[in-house]
Amino acid sequence: MGQRRRPGRNVSGILLLDKPRGVTSNEALQRVKRFFKAAKAGHTGSLDPLATGLLPVCLGGATKFSTFLLDADKHYRVRVRLGITTTTADAEGEVVAQLPADGVGEQDLQAVLARFRGPIEQLPPMYSAVKHQGERLYKLARRGIEVERTPRSVNIHRIELGSFEPPEFEIDVHCSKGTYVRTLAADLGEALGCGGHVTDLRRTGVGPYLESGVRFVALDEVERLALTEDRDTLDALLLPLESALHHWPSVGLSEDAAFYLRQGQAVLVPRAPTQGLVRLYDPSQKFIGVGCILDDGKVQPKRLL
Known part of the structure; x- marks a missing residue:
């Protein structure tokens, strides 16, 4: 053996x-x-x-x-190169188009950025982990296969211009989960009429971090x-x-309430929030998991240690 x-x-x-x-x-x-x-x-x-x-x-x-x-929401610092479009929308892809970008000024860029703030639709790129009939899109893309994709709704909470050094610029992005930053860069380039791709990408935040x-x-x-x-x-x-949940309200439980929650039962907790997700602590202030507030005001266990 x-x-x-x-x-x-x-x-x-x-x-x-x-x-x-x-x-x-x-x-x-x-x-x-x-x-x-x-x-x-x-x-x-x-x-x-x-x-x-x-x-x-x-x-x-x-x-x-x-x-x-x-x-959770994500935060990124992104550097984009205008005038060059690639297969992957980043510097690792093959160049598929080149157009002059010298006519793009800072005002043009600011005007286009404004159009991308708030809820937008994004088409998942072929070079992504989205599945099509059980297979990852990037695997199909590597074989030269392109399939139809369904646009997804995402939210760009904030997109601000940092440095602008033509033909490159840097943006800070705060977005909802599922946002494709490479696609965002490519769409910005397309909206400016010259194409573009990501040359540098750094994730600067996830949720509360x-x-x-x-x-x-x-x-x-x-x-x-x-x-x-x-x-x-x-x-x-x-x-x-x-610490991943510190922005949620906390709920202290009595011994009885903690016992019944651990059995999977919803419990009534005095002075608990009226809605949403909460952090749960036992009488010794030990974190025991996450709960959600039901319509009747009870706390329902959602994920426990």
Whole structure:
């Protein structure tokens, strides 16, 4: 009989990983899982290999709550090159069209950006992980196959011009989940009449985690601490899993209420919010999970530790 594989450590929390360029999200995830020797790990929304920036990695019990970060708003800093259209809408694709962009001024760009604020429709790119009849679109695209896609509704909460150095410009984008930033860049280029593609992309925020307010951790730093076996310092990089939900109201439970919630029953909690999702804490102020407020005012367990 082969040797049984030893289970990983029961370590739990969220690592705000600063994904380096040229590494896939899954490769970054697997390396973090190996460095922490974690039994369980998952990330909260892929970044293209070209992209850098925030890739929250959930370890242990935090994986139960990763869906809430998947559904959260995202923030990006994007550099776009006008005048060149590529197959992938980024610098890694093949050039399919070139048009002069020297006639585009800052006023033209500002006027077009204004048209993309708020709810918009996006056509998922062929180079994406969307499935068509069970197969990823990017796999079809690599074989030269293009299929019909259905436009999706997304929301561009904020899109602001940073630097403008023709033929390139930089924008800061705050958008809803499911937004294709490469498609946004290509659509901006098309609206300007010259085409465009992404040359640099950095995710600067996911949900409550913004680069301006928290520290992103480099993959090299995680590896260095793992190699020196400085386990305490390594684990100190992890944020508590409820930090992903800190913008939600908290509800303190009595012992009885906590008991019945753990049995899957809805309970009435005095002075609880009247609607929405809430963080749940037992009488010792220990986080036990997430609940939602029902129409009758009771708290219904949604995801518990």
